[in-house]
Amino acid sequence: MAIQKLYAGAKLRELRTKVGLTQKDFAARLGVSLPYLNQMENNNRPVSTTVVLALASEFGMDVTELSTGDGERLVSDMREALADPVFGGDMPPLADLRLAASNAPGLARAFLKLHQNYRQTHERLASLDEALGREDARASPSPWEEVRDFFHYCDNYIDAVDRAAEHFASREGGHRNSRASAVSTLSDAGVTVEFTDMDALRSFDPTQNILRISARAAPETQTFQLLLQVALTRQDALLEATLDLARFHSAAARDIAKIGLANYFAGAALLPYAAFHTKAQSCRHDLEVLAGHFGASIEQVAHRLSTLQRPGTKGIPFFFVRVDQAGTITKRHSATRLQFARFGGACPLWNVHSAFETPGRFLRQLAETPDGVRYISLARDISKPAGRFGAPVRRYAIALGCEVRHASAIVYADGMDVGRDGAFEPIGISCRICERKECHQRSVPPLERQLVVDPNMRNVLPYRIE
Secondary structure, eight states: OOOOOOOOHHHHHHHHHHHTOOHHHHHHHHTSOHHHHHHHHTTSSOOOHHHHHHHHHHHOOOGGGGGSSHHHHHHHHHHHHHTSGGGTTOOOOHHHHHHHHHHOHHHHHHHHHHHHHHHHHHHHHHTHHHHTTOTTOSOOOOHHHHHHHHHHHTTTOOHHHHHHHHHHHTGGGGGGGHHHHHHHHHHHTTOEEEEEOOSSSEEEETTTTEEEEETTSOHHHHHHHHHHHHHHHHSHHHHHHHHHHHTOSSHHHHHHHHHHHHHHHHHHHHSOHHHHHHHHHHTTSOHHHHHHHHTOOHHHHHHHHTTOOOTTSOOOOOEEEEEETTOBEEEEEESSSOOOOSSSBOOTTSTTTGGGGSTTOOEEEEEEOTTSOEEEEEEEEEEEOOSSTTOOOEEEEEEEEEEGGGGGGOGGGTTOOTTOGGGOEEOOSOTTTOOOSSOTTOOSOOTTSOEEOOTTOOOSSSSEEO
């Protein structure tokens, strides 16, 4: 497998500006010539091993940040946007997209926002009969998508909120007393907690300061909802300050994001960073062991593993995704190079879809994406009953995975033939940008390839991809 060269011009410029050095002084500290630094900052040359070591020794930089962040996400998002038929199939070279993501990330995001607005306008026109006469029938960014992208480009890690939650969890005996600590904290704030037989998971009456939690919910869900209310009640200033920095475009997006941040606080308090990171390493990321140790659900543990991106103490870069029975992605995050489709469902060859067929079991898969990167993926169905007869059961499947180079640190890789090429199944991201020619599950042709239709031959696909 070819080694991918590291281009990190934007991060080099960001660091140089942060430490207040000129290009000449920065080059001297890195032990390179001024022209060489200039070429690296403009992504005309990759970052050398010597420079990587100098960044760590001279500036204490976490060098893993050079290969993570917005770059790969922006490239993946732009490729998917450019696969829209409106562009006529003229896909720019991948090298151009990488240059745009590295050298002009602001312009790349503006392009993505423009395309997103175009899609929303197109969808509104498709249902024109419904939209006619409505005052709010205008193109505007979707608040839900705006919030999703906020967490996406923050690496799903919000440092201030994460540390505040960890501080909360460190009180009164740590995570094992998080439920009692939450009730005590709410009581100190004048909030009465009642466990009630109801369908809703949580209901707060601000006029009487009464918090009602569903008595039918699972214990870990009850604890999570208690901690969420702690965030809204006692951490409001922190949440509001974080929202101010995000600069959302609408009140609706800000409101959604506030609930998202409160959920983040609850998850981080239930599974505090340092303790969770240490336990995850010692049990080799066994989800059941972690769930039992922290009193959390499998989904909560899997999601938390994908957020361990604290500078200086990063965990294994995981991807996490949740899909419904229709294959629609309802939650997604990736700290790896694997980026999920922004629109539509996940690749049908991925094991996350098979999890619905084997309830209660973990499914393992070795997979390879079209760029040659190999992953180990773990999938399982997640059922969420309402706790009474006749109530609808919400069914999802989750997948958690990482690059196969981390296999030795993952208990689920034990016994898998990670050294054999044939053990890896080919998966993609979106059919429109997937380069695989012989995929038997392809739903639409790739835009980057010419098609040949032979009326005298019918194979798995009704066309051949050149």
